[in-house]
Amino acid sequence: MTTVKAIEYHFPTNYQTNDPNNKLTKKLGISTRYIAEQDETASDLAIQAAEKLFAKGICQKGEIDFLLFCTQAPDYILPTTACIIQEKLKLRTSCGALDFNLGCSGFIYGLALAKGLIESGQAKKVLLLTADTYSKFVHNQDLGTSLLFGDGAAATLITESSDEGVGPFVYGTDGSGAKDLIIYAGGAREPMDSEALIEVADEKGNIRTRSNLYMNGSEVFNFAMREVPKAIADLLHKEQTTLNDYDYFIFHQANAYMLEALRRRLGIDKTKFSIQLKDCGNTVSSTIPIALKREIEQGNIKNGDKVLLVGFGVGLSWGVCAIKISA
Amino acid sequence: MNLQQFITLCEEILEVEPGTLTMATRLDSIDEWDSLTRMDLVSYCDDKFNTTLPVEIFRDTETFQDVIDKVKPYLYVTAYEK
Numbered sequence: 299m300t301t302v303k304a305i306e307y308h309f310p311t312n313y314q315t316n317d318p319n320n321k322l323t324k325k326l327g328i329s330t331r332y333i334a335e336q337d338e339t340a341s342d343l344a345i346q347a348a349e350k351l352f353a354k355g356i357c358q359k360g361e362i363d364f365l366l367f368c369t370q371a372p373d374y375i376l377p378t379t380a381c382i383i384q385e386k387l388k389l390r391t392s393c394g395a396l397d398f399n400l401g402c403s404g405f406i407y408g409l410a411l412a413k414g415l416i417e418s419g420q421a422k423k424v425l426l427l428t429a430d431t432y433s434k435f436v437h438n439q440d441l442g443t444s445l446l447f448g449d450g451a452a453a454t455l456i457t458e459s460s461d462e463g464v465g466p467f468v469y470g471t472d473g474s475g476a477k478d479l480i481i482y483a484g485g486a487r488e489p490m491d492s493e494a495l496i497e498v499a500d501e502k503g504n505i506r507t508r509s510n511l512y513m514n515g516s517e518v519f520n521f522a523m524r525e526v527p528k529a530i531a532d533l534l535h536k537e538q539t540t541l542n543d544y545d546y547f548i549f550h551q552a553n554a555y556m557l558e559a560l561r562r563r564l565g566i567d568k569t570k571f572s573i574q575l576k577d578c579g580n581t582v583s584s585t586i587p588i589a590l591k592r593e594i595e596q597g598n599i600k601n602g603d604k605v606l607l608v609g610f611g612v613g614l615s616w617g618v619c620a621i622k623i624s625a
Numbered sequence: 626m627n628l629q630q631f632i633t634l635c636e637e638i639l640e641v642e643p644g645t646l647t648m649a650t651r652l653d654s655i656d657e658w659d660s661l662t663r664m665d666l667v668s669y670c671d672d673k674f675n676t677t678l679p680v681e682i683f684r685d686t687e688t689f690q691d692v693i694d695k696v697k698p699y700l701y702v703t704a705y706e707k
Contacts, residue, residue, distance in 0.1 A: 515660065
């Protein structure tokens with residue numbers, strides 16, 4: 299069986315402040331967002347988070363059997379960034395390593411992959427690193443994205459255990475919504491060229507290029523409202539539980555307004571519902587581990603608690619799982 | 626969803642006193658009226674009344690009358706309403 303053993307996270311030093319007098323800023327619940335340096339990549343942040351985790355002495359670097367790296371900002375097209383991280387962290391060469399490209403649902407999928415590796419006897423200790431630097435993709439004159447995203451990374455240690463601490467899972471994918479959260483240029487479908495750098499204003503006055511992040515906010519909002527309650531219902535059915543059986547709820551920290559709308563719709567008690575984004579914004583795949591770590595530190599989640607985790611976003615992709623907290 | 630249900634829903638979401646929304650109400654006079662609230666309104670109609678509206682339906686609206694005009698094709702009319 300599998301358990302989440304430890305979490306650490308790391309932010310860049312630089313930060314940007316959202317205009318406190320802007321009405322939207324208040325509703326989004328995000329005051330500041332950390333921004334990576336020009337020469338600081340997602341893997342750099344991930345390595346810092348991992349080093350913090352090893353410094354705690356819970357696990358030696360040599361004990362890691364598998365490294366999973368979730369990012370949408372790899373260092374290179376190739377090689378795999380996880381291989382570069384293995385070398386920089388000085389993990390042993392008999393350790394498996396791979397990248398996977400998911401965003402806001404990435405942590406849930408990372409837990410699932412780790413559980414699969416552990417429970418099929420392929421690994422005992424898995425290091426899941428989640429890191430993203432959306433600030434490098436966002437145009438600062440696009441209010442649809444620039445107020446939301448912050449850079450950050452988390453390192454999560456997942457290990458074999460005698461108690462069941464991870465799962466079950468419910469997954470969801472809807473590629474018809476790929477166009478609602480996308481960077482058009484820079485991949486193989488639309489290679490980077492001079493046209494990809496031309497700034498265009500949309501009908502709302504937001505400015506973007508083809509190589510910037512585009513988000514159709516209302517479509518994404520509606521997707522979350524439509525799919526998240528259904529996916530949670532599926533998990534409850536799978537587990538034969540009700541919402542009352544969970545001590546705490548950690549959803550992907552998209553923005554406070556969307557989280558509040560979801561919370562109301564599902565009828566979840568405010569005191570059991572994590573909102574942890576005021577200082578760091580939406581850090582994509584790291585929002586859930588950051589929030590989880592903070593809720594534990596603040597004493598809101600205790601040993602033995604059953605926590606429901608929900609990731610949803612770019613892909614469109616979503617995932618729900620239950621975890622049990624053990625020291 | 627009928628007209629009265631929709632108006633009541635708007636009053637709840639926009640956090641205004643019941644009965645204060647008139648057809649002449651200018652939306653820019655309501656603090657709560659912004660892009661996030663417009664999204665919320667669409668998803669509430671779906672959730673509460675199974676009425677699926679286009680996501681950007683309320684984008685170019687100035688008065689509450691404009692909002693009602695946009696939503697009208699999606700309302701069912703009870704036998705006693707005009």
